[in-house]
Amino acid sequence: MATDKKLPVSRRGFIAGAGTLAAGTMGFPLIGGAQPAAVKVGIIHPVTGFVAYAGSQGRFGATLAVDDVNKAGGIKSMGGAKLEPLLGDSQSKVEVGVAEVEKMNEQGVAAYIGCYQSPVGIAASQAAAKYNTPFLIDVGASDLLVTRGLKNVFRIKPGFGACVDQGISLLGDLNKKANGVAKSAVIVHESGEFGTGTAKLLASKLPSIGIQVKEVIGHDNPTRNFDNIALRIRSAAPDIVMMSNYQNEYVLLARTLYQQKVNLAAMYSILGGGFNYKFAKEQPDVSQYMIDVNHWYNPKSEKALALKKRVEAAGKEFTFEVYLAYTVVDLLADALEHAGSADKEKLTAALDASTFKAELMPYGPTKFVNGQNEGGRAEVMQAIKGDIKVIAPEQFAEMPPVFPKPKFT
Amino acid sequence: MRHLALAAALLAAVVYPLLVPNYLATVGMLMFFTAFIGQSWNISGGFAGQTSFGHAAFFGVGAYTSTILQVTYGWNPWLAWPAAMAMGGLVGAGIAVLSFRAGLRGSYFALITLAFAEVFRIAANSASITRGGLGMLIKADQRPINFQFKDQIWIYYLAFALCLVSLLIAWWLTRSRFGARLVAIRENEDAARALGIDVFTEKVKVLALSGAMCAAGGTFYAQKYLYIDPNIAFGIDKSVEMLLVTMVGGAGTIFGPLIGSIALTTINELTRAAASVFPALKNVQPLSLIVYGAMLVLIVARLPDGFASLLGRRRHA
Numbered sequence: 001m002a003t004d005k006k007l008p009v010s011r012r013g014f015i016a017g018a019g020t021l022a023a024g025t026m027g028f029p030l031i032g033g034a035q036p037a038a039v040k041v042g043i044i045h046p047v048t049g050f051v052a053y054a055g056s057q058g059r060f061g062a063t064l065a066v067d068d069v070n071k072a073g074g075i076k077s078m079g080g081a082k083l084e085p086l087l088g089d090s091q092s093k094v095e096v097g098v099a100e101v102e103k104m105n106e107q108g109v110a111a112y113i114g115c116y117q118s119p120v121g122i123a124a125s126q127a128a129a130k131y132n133t134p135f136l137i138d139v140g141a142s143d144l145l146v147t148r149g150l151k152n153v154f155r156i157k158p159g160f161g162a163c164v165d166q167g168i169s170l171l172g173d174l175n176k177k178a179n180g181v182a183k184s185a186v187i188v189h190e191s192g193e194f195g196t197g198t199a200k201l202l203a204s205k206l207p208s209i210g211i212q213v214k215e216v217i218g219h220d221n222p223t224r225n226f227d228n229i230a231l232r233i234r235s236a237a238p239d240i241v242m243m244s245n246y247q248n249e250y251v252l253l254a255r256t257l258y259q260q261k262v263n264l265a266a267m268y269s270i271l272g273g274g275f276n277y278k279f280a281k282e283q284p285d286v287s288q289y290m291i292d293v294n295h296w297y298n299p300k301s302e303k304a305l306a307l308k309k310r311v312e313a314a315g316k317e318f319t320f321e322v323y324l325a326y327t328v329v330d331l332l333a334d335a336l337e338h339a340g341s342a343d344k345e346k347l348t349a350a351l352d353a354s355t356f357k358a359e360l361m362p363y364g365p366t367k368f369v370n371g372q373n374e375g376g377r378a379e380v381m382q383a384i385k386g387d388i389k390v391i392a393p394e395q396f397a398e399m400p401p402v403f404p405k406p407k408f409t
Numbered sequence: 410m411r412h413l414a415l416a417a418a419l420l421a422a423v424v425y426p427l428l429v430p431n432y433l434a435t436v437g438m439l440m441f442f443t444a445f446i447g448q449s450w451n452i453s454g455g456f457a458g459q460t461s462f463g464h465a466a467f468f469g470v471g472a473y474t475s476t477i478l479q480v481t482y483g484w485n486p487w488l489a490w491p492a493a494m495a496m497g498g499l500v501g502a503g504i505a506v507l508s509f510r511a512g513l514r515g516s517y518f519a520l521i522t523l524a525f526a527e528v529f530r531i532a533a534n535s536a537s538i539t540r541g542g543l544g545m546l547i548k549a550d551q552r553p554i555n556f557q558f559k560d561q562i563w564i565y566y567l568a569f570a571l572c573l574v575s576l577l578i579a580w581w582l583t584r585s586r587f588g589a590r591l592v593a594i595r596e597n598e599d600a601a602r603a604l605g606i607d608v609f610t611e612k613v614k615v616l617a618l619s620g621a622m623c624a625a626g627g628t629f630y631a632q633k634y635l636y637i638d639p640n641i642a643f644g645i646d647k648s649v650e651m652l653l654v655t656m657v658g659g660a661g662t663i664f665g666p667l668i669g670s671i672a673l674t675t676i677n678e679l680t681r682a683a684a685s686v687f688p689a690l691k692n693v694q695p696l697s698l699i700v701y702g703a704m705l706v707l708i709v710a711r712l713p714d715g716f717a718s719l720l721g722r723r724r725h726a
Contacts, residue, residue, distance in 0.1 A: 048698050089681065091698075094634050094641060095439065099678075102432040102561075119544060119641060123634045126549055130559065144546055144636075191534050193638055196542030218534065218542065221640070 036074075036081035039342045041066065041332065042104035043085050043325075044114035044124060049092030050222050051246055054273065054321050055116050058138055059087060061325030062113055064311070069333045077340040083333065090115055094123045101127040110342035111136060113328050116321070118142030118193045125153045132344050134335075134351055138328040139295075139321055141194040141271055146371040154351050154368055156331055156358060157295050157324055158376040160194065160244075160271060164201040166378050167270045167293035170392050171240075172209035174403045181404050182239035182265045184212045188229060188253060190245040191218040198244040198270050206242075214238050223249050226256040234262050239404075243269040250274030251283070258286040265404035266291055275381070276319040277388060284386035289405035291391070295320040296379040298362040299390050299398055307360065327358045331366065362396050426565045434565050440667075440674045441568035442629060446647075447654035447666030448575035449622035453501075454652065455660035456582050457615045458595030460515070463522030464623050464651050466504070466529045467497045469642030471624025472631040476545045477538060486547075486556035486632055493628045494621040501620020505613040514598070523648070530643035544638030547631060556632045564633055571629065572667065575622060579663040591615055595661070623651070657708055659717025668716045676704050 043062045046055035066083045074080040086107055088100035097120040101112065111134040115121040118140045125135040129150045137145055137155040141163075146155050158166075175182050187202050189195035196218065203213045214236045217229055230253075233241060241264055243253060251274040254267060267290045269275060275292035297304040297318070307326065308318040316322065331354065336342065339350035356366040364375035380392040382401055391401040422441075426434040446468065453459045474496040475489035484492070508521050533539040551559040558564050582588030590611050593601040602608050631637050658669025680700045712718060 093646075094636070098634065099432070099435055099439070102435045106430045106432045119636060119638055122546065122636045126635055129549070130551075144544075148546065148549065150549075191542040192640060193542060193544050196534075200543070 036079035037342075038082045038084035039075065039078070039336060040084045040086055040104075040107060040109045041329070042088060042101070042107075042109040042112040042114075044088040044090050044097060044100050044104075044112060044120075045116055046092040046120070047089045049090075050248070051092060051116060054139070054247055054319070055090075055092075057316070057319050057321035058114075058116055058325045060311075060316055061322035062138070062329050063087070064307075064322075065326040065329030065333075069329065075333060075336045077337050078342070081336075081342075083329070088114075090117070090120045090124070092117060092120070094120055097121075097124040098127045100124070105131050105133065109133065110336075110344065110347060111332055113138055113325065113332070115140060118145060121145055122148075125150060128152055132348065134332075134344065134348050136328045136332055136351075138325040142197060144193070150371065151352075152348060153371045154331075154373070155371060156328060156356075156363075156366060156373045156376055157361075158378055159372065160198045161201060162376070163270055163293055163378045164198060164205060167268070167380070168202070168205045168209060170293065170380050171211075171268060174401055175209065175211070178265075178403055180210060182211055184214050184236075184238045185240040185242050185268075186214050186233050186236050186238040187216045187242045188233070188245070189216070189218055189243070190221050190249060192221060194271070195244045202242055202244075202270065211240065219245070219249060221246060221249065223252070226253045227260075229253065230256045230260045230262060233257065234260060239265045241267050243267065243272055246273035248274070251279055251286075254279075254290060255283065255286050261408040263407045269293070271295075275383070275388075276317055278317040278319070280383045280388050281386050284383075287383035288385070289402050290383045291380060291401070291403070292382075293378050293380050295324055296362070296381055296390060297323050297360050299396055301359055304360040323360045327360050330360075331356050331358070362393070422569055426562045431561045434561050436674060436678055438561070438565040438568045440670050441565075441572040442626065442633075443650060443654055443674065444667040444670035445568065445571040445575045445629075446623055446626040447651050447658070447670055448572075448579055449619050449626060450651035451655045451660060451662075451666050452579065452582065452622065453615050453619035455655055455662070455665065456579070456588060456595065457591040457612065458661075459612060459616065460519045460652075461522040461648070462519045462645075462652070463524070463526030463648055464619070465643050465645060465647040466522065466526040467501055467620040467623035468627040468630070468647050468651075469526070469529055469533065469637075469639075470500045470620075471497045471627025472637045472642045473533060473539055473545070473627075474624070475628040476547060476631045476637055480545055480547060481538070485554070486628070487554075490556070490625065490628045494625045497624020497627070498617040498621035500624075502613050502617040504620075505616035509609050509612050523645070526643055526645065526648060530639045533639035533643060539639070542638060544636060544641070547635040549635055557635075568629070571625065576663060576667065578618075578622070583663060587611070587614070592661075653705075655715075657705070657712075657715055659715030662715070662717040664720075665715055665717045672708070672716055673705075676701055 045058045047059055063085055066085045070082045074082045086104050090097035097115055101124050112128050113136045115124050116139045121137055121140040122144055128135040129152045135153050141160040143159040143161050146153055185206055187199045189199035199216055203216055206213050250272050269292045271294055272292040280287045311318045311322055334356045335347055335350040335354055339346040352368055354366045362379055367374045379390050379396055381388050382391045389398040390396050425437055450464050454461055471493040474493040478484040478489040478492055479486045504525050508518055513521055534542050551557045590606050594608055598608055654669035654673055655666045657672055659665030
């Protein structure tokens with residue numbers, strides 16, 4: 001019975017069809033082979049955990065930049081190769097960050113970008129060093145990141161050491177112009193590597209500009225109540241409160257000091273994690289006249305202003321995590337262009353010799369020394385009526401500083 | 410039959426890193442490492458019934474002791490390791506003496522251990538010898554003599570060996586008079602005392618053993634990641650992790666922490682990997698934590714005695 005069954009296709013038709021299919025199958029890889037392979041980039045941020053907002057902002061900035069590079073034709077020296085982002089969540093944990101590095105290495109990444117938190121960045125870049133894979137720090141304040149002698153780590157933004165130097169120098173100038181109104185300070189910092197390191201530097205350098213440190217107060221992450229710390233500050237009665245902490249704690253401390261009407265000449269933060277447009281817009285009274293020394297975009301850059309519009313149109317805030325991650329992807333694309341290859345050694349050499357111009361930032365040409373860009377610098381901003389304006393350096397300033405700030409009535 | 414299954418599992422664990430890529434070897438290493446520190450909790454919390462919320466105190470003491478000896482005093486990390494274990498044991502015994510002398514039991518003991526871990530964390534944040542919140546960095550020098558390995562496989566085998574040792578200790582507890590005394594204390598402390606067991610001494614001994622084991626885990630962690638800070642070393646999430654793998658696997662059983670660690674690490678990795686497998690999930694990684702949490706609830710609700718109860722063996726008694 002079965003042998004009586006006939007195929008609904010004739011033998012000639014079958015052979016013709018099979019031939020076409022075979023030719024198609026054989027030809028496809030040839031056409032496919034003409035396409036340059038995508039360059040895989042591992043992007044690791046804490047998109048869950050207590051700094052999830054900042055991590056998500058970093059991821060958003062990096063993916064936006066990848067899209068822009070690809071839309072602009074990819075890496076031209078590599079035949080228009082596209083960047084392919086592999087997104088990783090460190091969950092704010094060192095071991096998860098390292099596991100992401102291992103996983104992405106199996107997937108063949110050419111470089112990593114991350115990790116926001118310094119401890120995660122320290123361990124993750126160490127893991128990447130085993131594979132000689134370049135690791136570009138977008139956000140991560142600790143100077144330990146670039147002082148370990150690892151050849152694969154590159155940080156375009158200044159670390160907390162440089163930011164403190166810049167911040168102290170400007171505060172000294174401001175105070176001098178205001179006839180030395182500020183004579184004492186209290187430093188409040190988160191108790192991790194970033195906050196402690198910054199606070200230690202501040203405490204050692206403030207006396208050099210005539211400001212005495214009355215107290216250094218550390219706090220945990222997360223801290224959900226700053227009433228006691230505000231009371232300690234009130235009893236110490238300093239002229240300035242200097243803060244170094246992450247988003248939520250920064251905002252909460254500022255709000256508590258405002259609610260308790262603690263009179264100060266200034267709230268002056270170095271790398272204040274919560275000093276951004278979101279804070280200024282949502283809490284204009286609290287943020288009014290607060291000063292922050294931080295990574296900030298170049299307000300005179302057309303490219304930066306256009307990107308700001310796009311980011312805000314997408315319903316996001318234009319925070320430093322966004323434009324630093326964006327800048328780092330641009331730096332990577334530029335290095336790939338010069339290397340003409342995703343080969344790790346060539347890419348590392350291209351990064352090492354990079355003279356990339358970070359258009360979004362107020363930086364000079366990039367020059368890496370032991371992985372730290374010496375062309376980077378911070379800016380000083382002040383919140384004013386729900387907005388943020390640059391007050392220094394002079395060539396980027398959008399308004400004169402208000403110092404000391406008016407007292408509570 | 411059981412011996413055959415054990416031999417097959419042992420062989421599979423030995424061969425596993427030779428067959429899989431580095432990432433999966435890392436996942437395997439994490440499973441064994443978590444099982445090891447989970448077992449340290451199980452020995453005091455599961456076998457002796459002394460539930461602790463602050464085992465991170467021992468973990469951190471181990472991590473900091475070996476790191477300080479190595480970085481500040483130039484010790485070889487292999488020599489610093491037993492010193493860290495001794496310190497963990499001492500701290501375990503110290504906490505036990507202070508707590509049990511004061512007659513603390515059950516939830517009161519659990520809370521005092523949590524408080525001790527917090528005290529250690531704050532002390533590490535403030536002391537100059539630990540470099541406070543700046544943390545301590547161990548110089549990368551990937552030679553076995555430095556307890557650092559270029560090839561991931563060796564750190565896997567080390568974690569595997571630690572896990573095996575911890576299983577042997579748990580097995581010994583099920584066979585020894587010391588283990589029997591601990592079970593008696595767990596089931597009814599007053600009855601155990603009436604039987605002539607020196608409850609105080611036995612509890613101090615088990616806390617010292619548990620503390621030394623957990624401290625060994627702390628040193629292993631520091632050597633693997635080469636950086637510790639007070640939150641990493643003494644953070645509450647480490648205490649929760651140890652407790653969780655034991656509860657999910659089966660407290661008071663030999664294989665409970667290992668089973669719990671395999672189950673939780675697998676769930677965690679699978680839910681995280683979902684974001685890479687399904688492009689639509691790329692930006693919703695928090696979803697993996699929701700799924701992880703939901704699965705935990707299911708496990709606890711459906712298997713209150715842990716996965717080990719599926720093997721037909723309830724608590725060791």
